[in-house]
Amino acid sequence: MIRIDGVSKSFLEGVRRQRVQALSELSLAIGEGEVFGFLGPNGAGKSTTIKLLLNLIRPDCGTATIAGGDVADPAVRRRIGFLPENPYFYDHLSADELLWFGGKTCGMTPSAIDARSELLLHRVDLLAARGRSLRTYSKGMLQRAGLALALIHDPDVVILDEPMSGLDPVGRRLVVDLILELKSQGKTVFFSSHILSDIERICDRVGIIAGGRLRLCGALSELLTEAGSLESVFLDVVRKADGGEVC
Amino acid sequence: MLTRLWPIAVITFKEGVRNRALYGIGAIAVFLLLGTQLVCSMIPRDVGKVAVDLALSSTSFAGLLIVLFIGINLMAKDLDRRTIYMVLARPISRGQYILGKFCGMGLIIGAAMTLLGGAATVSVLLTRVLYPNYFDKFTLSTLFLAILFQVLSLLLLTALSFLYSALSSTSFISLLLTVITYLIGQVTTDIKALVETADKVGIQVSAAMTFLVKAVYYLFPNLSLFDIKLQAAHGLPVPLTYVAMVSGYWFLFTALALVAAVLIFERREFP
Numbered sequence: 001m002i003r004i005d006g007v008s009k010s011f012l013e014g015v016r017r018q019r020v021q022a023l024s025e026l027s028l029a030i031g032e033g034e035v036f037g038f039l040g041p042n043g044a045g046k047s048t049t050i051k052l053l054l055n056l057i058r059p060d061c062g063t064a065t066i067a068g069g070d071v072a073d074p075a076v077r078r079r080i081g082f083l084p085e086n087p088y089f090y091d092h093l094s095a096d097e098l099l100w101f102g103g104k105t106c107g108m109t110p111s112a113i114d115a116r117s118e119l120l121l122h123r124v125d126l127l128a129a130r131g132r133s134l135r136t137y138s139k140g141m142l143q144r145a146g147l148a149l150a151l152i153h154d155p156d157v158v159i160l161d162e163p164m165s166g167l168d169p170v171g172r173r174l175v176v177d178l179i180l181e182l183k184s185q186g187k188t189v190f191f192s193s194h195i196l197s198d199i200e201r202i203c204d205r206v207g208i209i210a211g212g213r214l215r216l217c218g219a220l221s222e223l224l225t226e227a228g229s230l231e232s233v234f235l236d237v238v239r240k241a242d243g244g245e246v247c
Numbered sequence: 248m249l250t251r252l253w254p255i256a257v258i259t260f261k262e263g264v265r266n267r268a269l270y271g272i273g274a275i276a277v278f279l280l281l282g283t284q285l286v287c288s289m290i291p292r293d294v295g296k297v298a299v300d301l302a303l304s305s306t307s308f309a310g311l312l313i314v315l316f317i318g319i320n321l322m323a324k325d326l327d328r329r330t331i332y333m334v335l336a337r338p339i340s341r342g343q344y345i346l347g348k349f350c351g352m353g354l355i356i357g358a359a360m361t362l363l364g365g366a367a368t369v370s371v372l373l374t375r376v377l378y379p380n381y382f383d384k385f386t387l388s389t390l391f392l393a394i395l396f397q398v399l400s401l402l403l404l405t406a407l408s409f410l411y412s413a414l415s416s417t418s419f420i421s422l423l424l425t426v427i428t429y430l431i432g433q434v435t436t437d438i439k440a441l442v443e444t445a446d447k448v449g450i451q452v453s454a455a456m457t458f459l460v461k462a463v464y465y466l467f468p469n470l471s472l473f474d475i476k477l478q479a480a481h482g483l484p485v486p487l488t489y490v491a492m493v494s495g496y497w498f499l500f501t502a503l504a505l506v507a508a509v510l511i512f513e514r515r516e517f518p
Contacts, residue, residue, distance in 0.1 A: 011518060046344040054336050058518040074340045082336035091257060092265035097258065104254035105337035133265075149333065175341070 001157055001188040002030040002053065007062030007090055008118050008211075022048045023212045026062070030190055031207070032156075035183050037203035038192040041238055045212040046192040047085060047181070050068055053190075054082055081150035085161040085192075087142055095145045097237055098134065099152050104116035106153035113152070120148040124174065139166040147178065158182055160191035164198055176202055196230045208234060211233050212242035251339045252347040259351020263317050263360065272312045276363050278492040279305035280370040287374050295381035298374040302367035303393050303476045309363050310356065310401045311429065316354050318405045319425060323418030331517055342509040345409060351504060352405050356398060364394040384482025392490070393479040399497045400473035404429060406504035407468070413511040431463060432470030439464045470501045 009023040030036045040046045052064055057073045069076040081175060089098055096117060099193070103113035116124045121127045123179045124144035129137065132210070137145065149160060160179075164172045179202050182189050191197055198204060201221065207217040215237045216223075225235040251371050263269065283301040287294050308476045323329040334344060368390060375382040404425060411424040445452040478485050 034475075051518065054332075056332060056335060058516060074338045076338075077336060079337040080336070082332075084329065084332040084336070087333060088330045089333060090330065091263045092262050093258060097261065101254045101258050102337065104257075105251060105339055107250060140296075146333070 001032045001034070001067055002028070002190055003063075003065045004028040006054060007049075007059040009052065009057065009059050013211075021212055023052075023059075026209075026212070026214055028207060028217065030188060030215060032188055033183070034204050035158075035179060035189040036191070037199035037206040038209065039194075039196070039199065039206055039234055040191065040192075040209035044209045045215075046209060047161055048166065049158055050082075050190075050192065053159060054080070061227070063111075069195055075094065078153070079152070079156045081155035081158045083146045083150045083158075083160045083163055085165055087146035089134045089142065091146065092138075094133055095121060095130045095137075098149055099147060101150040104148045108153060116152055116154070117148075121150055121187060122177045123178065125150050126182070140168060140171045142169055144171065144174070145223075148190050151182075154245050155187070157190065159187045160189070160194055162194070164195050165195055172198065189196070196234060200224070200230050206230070208237045210238050213241070215241050249310060251343045252350055255339070255344060255347025256354060259321055259348050260354040260358075261325060263321055263355040265438065266317055266320075268316050268320075269355075271361065272309050272316070273325075273359075273362070275312070276309035277305075277309070277366065278336065280359040280364050280366050283370050286376065287378065293381065294374060294378040295383075295385055295482075298371050298378075298381075298481040300476055302370045303397070303479060305392060305482070306367045307397050307474075307476075310360055310397055311404075313356060313359050314352075314401050314404050314408060314492070315425060317355065317417055319408050319412065319421050321352065322412045323350055323408060323421055323510060325413065327418060335517070341512045341515075344511050345505065349409060351381040353377065353402055355449035356405065356458070360394060360398045364391070367394065368477050379501070384454060386482060389475070389479045389482065389485060392476045392485055396473040396475055396493065399494070402468050402499055403468055403470070403473075403501050403504070404432075406508070408500045410465055410504045411509070413508045413515065420478065422447065428467055431467045435464045435467060435469055436471050446456075450508070456475075469496075 005024045005027050007023055010017065010019050010021045013020045038046050040050065040195065050073050052059055052076070053066065053071055061134070064071045066076050067079050074203070075161065077112070093101075099117040099120070100113055103116065108116070121130050124147055125218065126144055126148065129141065134145065136144065143163070147163065150160070163175050167175065171229065176198055179189055179191070183202070205217070205219050208215050214234070223233050224230065227236070253476070270319050280302060283298055283305070286301060287298050287299050290297060325334065335341070368387070371385075371390060375385065407428050408421055408425040411421040412418070415421050415424070439460055441450075475485055477483070
């Protein structure tokens, strides 16, 4: 469903415009109906990978496709739902208007938008606040509104960048349940997170990225059988990456 | 194409009209229009010309503030606060985003100028009731045409501000470039005329300066073309050929600015 082939990406940074390599020859394939956890320390390249999948940035080389279509094609995004890390929306819009926007851009009819909004706002516990402007929302409420926006058009692929960031335990539980629900519906979920316990609970496979390179990728059950816990796998991979070893 | 533009235009309009800055600008305009009555009561002659001139200046000033403090902000905030991630993650192209934003801003300018123009018309008509002798040449049609030209001028400035936002990384640079464009656009015809007739008035202008002034004249829009306050105030007719010429000029310049903005935005990355 998601396929990344030999993608590299670098940025020019600072006054002296030095080239910084963000991703190096990244290749990854995620199958239909799979829940894939993308792990890595800060600055490892997780968000860069996600931005490449949404065509917010473009690779220096390599290709990225979703459901067989090049990610540069806007039509491909009809099949993607995306929640950015720390989502910012329009201050003066309400959750209802935000979902109307999301549905309309995907070509949904007004009645379909209404029905789906009702369902999702109930699911993310925002029904009571649906008419309030988003600037009055707490961080957790914004995150939940973002989730509803990501799912309004019933996408086949859901990409979530740190979806648990800033959520209280109740909010985290809600997101975990939602991802499990998506999994039961056969949706493909690609998400990055720092919270290893949540990844252990919901993922089929994980990929660990460090220094812009994919260091490890495999079925979670196999990794846990070999190493005991995801934390020890993660720390071991990152330590080796820091030492310059390639896994 | 339109089905994708419309949602962007609608949320841009809603976000813009709910901005408190718009109410502040509206209050300034009302204050200026009330001031028109005060000024007219204090001057002994040409009341009609002063009333029309002040009313149109108020709408023009308020419209400029809307473009500078709401229009630029609407686009720049998307980039500064990364709201653009949420928008571009939808199945819309970068070009549709720019055009949708422009349509939304067009709706804001249209709504604001309808209200401001209405208030300006009421102000002028009220003055006419109080001082009927000074309005023998005044026509409402020229007043409306002057307001329509102001709307075109503001839309053109908005298109250019979008181009600057597509080019620059901060809203301050977009604001600065838009203000510079506005100032140049107001005086470019006069300066070009001065340079071309410098010998006749005894001023020496180098060839390089003449070239620079001409380059600026053709590069930046001539916004003074849209200013027909003088004709409206003096009740002078505006030829249909002039209206057609200005409309064509507006269309060409606005389309060029938007196409350039789209082309630049298509290439831009949002890390």
